[in-house]
Amino acid sequence: MDLSAFFVELANVWPRLLQGSIATVTVSFQAIAYGSVFGSLLGLMIFYGRMPARICGWIYLDFIRGTPVLVLMLASFYIVPLAGLGLSATGAGILALSAFCSAHVAEVFRGGLAAVPPGQAEAAKSVGLTFPKILFYVLLPQVLRQALPAWINAAVEIVKASSLLAVISVPELLLTTQQIVSRNFMNAEFYLVCGLIYFAINLTLSKFGKLVEKRLAF
Amino acid sequence: MNSILEISGLRKSYGPLEVIKGVDLAMKPGEVVSIIGSSGSGKTTLLRCINLLEEFQGGDIRIDGQLIGYKTSNGKRVALPERERAKNRALTGMAFQQFNLFPHMTALGNVTLGLRKTRGMAKDEAVAVAEKWLERVGMSQRKNHYPIQLSGGQQQRVAIARAIAMNPKLMLFDEVTSALDPELVNEVLNVIQDLANDGMTMLLVTHEMRFAYQVSSKVIFMEHGVIAEEGDPKEMFHNPKSQRLAEFLGKSKFQ
Numbered sequence: 262m263d264l265s266a267f268f269v270e271l272a273n274v275w276p277r278l279l280q281g282s283i284a285t286v287t288v289s290f291q292a293i294a295y296g297s298v299f300g301s302l303l304g305l306m307i308f309y310g311r312m313p314a315r316i317c318g319w320i321y322l323d324f325i326r327g328t329p330v331l332v333l334m335l336a337s338f339y340i341v342p343l344a345g346l347g348l349s350a351t352g353a354g355i356l357a358l359s360a361f362c363s364a365h366v367a368e369v370f371r372g373g374l375a376a377v378p379p380g381q382a383e384a385a386k387s388v389g390l391t392f393p394k395i396l397f398y399v400l401l402p403q404v405l406r407q408a409l410p411a412w413i414n415a416a417v418e419i420v421k422a423s424s425l426l427a428v429i430s431v432p433e434l435l436l437t438t439q440q441i442v443s444r445n446f447m448n449a450e451f452y453l454v455c456g457l458i459y460f461a462i463n464l465t466l467s468k469f470g471k472l473v474e475k476r477l478a479f
Numbered sequence: 480m481n482s483i484l485e486i487s488g489l490r491k492s493y494g495p496l497e498v499i500k501g502v503d504l505a506m507k508p509g510e511v512v513s514i515i516g517s518s519g520s521g522k523t524t525l526l527r528c529i530n531l532l533e534e535f536q537g538g539d540i541r542i543d544g545q546l547i548g549y550k551t552s553n554g555k556r557v558a559l560p561e562r563e564r565a566k567n568r569a570l571t572g573m574a575f576q577q578f579n580l581f582p583h584m585t586a587l588g589n590v591t592l593g594l595r596k597t598r599g600m601a602k603d604e605a606v607a608v609a610e611k612w613l614e615r616v617g618m619s620q621r622k623n624h625y626p627i628q629l630s631g632g633q634q635q636r637v638a639i640a641r642a643i644a645m646n647p648k649l650m651l652f653d654e655v656t657s658a659l660d661p662e663l664v665n666e667v668l669n670v671i672q673d674l675a676n677d678g679m680t681m682l683l684v685t686h687e688m689r690f691a692y693q694v695s696s697k698v699i700f701m702e703h704g705v706i707a708e709e710g711d712p713k714e715m716f717h718n719p720k721s722q723r724l725a726e727f728l729g730k731s732k733f734q
C-alpha cells in the first residue's frame with residue numbers, strides 16, 4: 262500500500278466522499294422520519310385496532326420483514342412507476358427504506374405498549390382521562406423511554422441498508438466509493454474509508470441515543 | 480338523605496364465567512363500608528365496576544343519583560359514549576393494591592395530571608389543590624420525588640392523594656395495604672382513618688379485619704359473587720349468622 266499516493270488521492274476525492282456521505286445521511290434521515298411516523302401509527306393500530314385492522318397490520322409487517330430490503334428497493338424502483346406515480350430513484354429508495362423502517366418501528370412500538378403495566382392506563386382512566394390523553398400523557402412517555410434503544414438500533418439498520426440505493430444508481434456513499442475506486446483502483450483503501458464513514462455515522466447515532474436515554478431516565 | 484352509591488341487581492361475567500351474580504348495595508354520604516370475603520369472591524370486580532374499569536352485563540349503578548356507564552334507549556341497554564364514561568369515572572376515586580403511580584412523574588405531577596387534564600384547572604390552581612392533599616397524607620416534604628424514590632407506603636399515600644384530589648363523591652380502596660411491608664401498613668391505614676373521620680364516603684376491600692372492624696359503619700361479606708351477609712361490624716364479627724362467615728373469620732384470626 263502506497264500511503265502517500267493514497268493521501269494525495271484522498272485529498273482529491275474528499276469532496277465527493279463528503280457529498281456521498283451527506284446523501285447517505287439525508288436519505289437515511291428521511292426514511293427514519295417517515296418510517297417512524299408510519300411505524301408508530303401502525304404499532305398503535307396493531308395494539309388497539311379492531312380485528313380486521315390488526316390482521317392487515319400484521320400482513321403488512323410480515324410481508325415487509327420477510328422480504329429482503331434489496332428486493333423492496335428494486336420493487337419500488339421498477340413497480341411503483343407502473344402505477345403511474347412519478348418517483349425519482351432517490352424517492353423510490355426512500356420509499357423502500359421507509360417501509361423497512363416502519364416495520365421495525367411498529368414492532369418496537371407495539372412491544373413498548375405491551376410492556377407498560379395495564380395498571381397505568383387504569384389509574385389514568387380512573388381519574389377521568391380520555392383515551393387520547395391517556396396515550397399522550399401516560400403511555401407514550403413510558404413507551405418512548407423503553408423503546409428508545411431498539412429504535413436507535415432500527416435507525417442504525419436503516420443507515421446500513423441505505424447503501425443498497427447504490428443498485429438503483431443513487432450516488433450515496435457506497436456508489437460514490439465504487440465510482441472512485443473504478444478510476445483509481447485503490448479498492449482496499451477506499452472501501453476501508455467508506456466503512457469507517459458508515460461506522461462514524463452510526464456511532465454518532467448511538468451516542469446520541471444514549472444521551473437522550475439519560476435525559477429521559479426517571 | 481339521598482344515597483351516594485346505589486347498586487341494584489348488578490351482574491358481571493368474564494366470558495361464560497359469571498363473577499357478580501346480582502348485588503344490591505346502597506351507601507349514604509359519610510358512610511364507610513368494608514367488603515370482606517375469600518379470594519375470588521368478586522370484591523375487586525365489584526369496585527372496578529363502580530369505577531367503570533369493567534363492563535357489566537346487568538343491573539344499574541347510580542352515583543349521587545346519576546346512572547353511570549349505560550343508558551336505556553328504546554328499551555335497550557346501551558353503553559354510554561366513552562367521553563361520558565370518562566366523566567362517570569371521575570365521580571369515584573380508586574386506590575389500587577399496586578399503587579399504579581405514573582413512574583415518569585413526580586408525586587406532585589401524579590396528583591395534578593387529573594386536575595389539569597380532566598378538571599381543566601390552570602397549573603397554579605392544580606398545584607395548590609395537589610399540595611393541599613399531599614400535605615394531608617403527609618407527603619408534602621416529598622412532593623418532588625419520583626415514585627421510584629418513595630417507599631411503598633409513601634407511594635400508596637400519594638396514590639390516595641391523587642384519587643381524592645379529584646374531589647370524588649365516593650372513594651374506593653382495593654386492598655391498599657396488601658402489597659406493603661407490615662411496618663408500612665399503619666401509615667396508610669391512618670390516612671384512611673383520617674379521611675373517614677372527616678366524613679369521606681368510602682367503600683373498601685380489606686383483609687385487615689381489625690381495621691374493618693374499627694373504621695366501618697357497615698361490613699359486607701361476599702361469597703361467590705353475592706353479598707352473603709351484611710351488617711353492623713360488631714354484630715358481624717361477634718355474632719356471625721352464617722357458618723361460612725364464622726369459618727372465614729376464624730381463618731383470618733379475628734378475635
Ligand SMILES: Nc1ncnc2c1ncn2[C@@H]1O[C@H](COP(=O)(O)OP(=O)(O)OP(=O)(O)O)[C@@H](O)[C@H]1O
Nearest residue numbers: 493496498516517518519520521522523524525654
Ligand atoms: N380479567 C379477568 N378475566 C377473567 N376472569 C377474571 C378476571 N378478573 C377476575 N376474574 C375472575 O373473577 C372472579 C372474581 O375475581 P376478583 O378479583 O373480583 O376477586 P377478589 O374477591 O377481589 O379476590 P382477591 O381477594 O383474591 O383479590 C375470580 O374467579 C377471578 O378468577
Ligand SMILES: [Mg+2]
Nearest residue numbers: 522523524654
Ligand atoms: Mg381483589
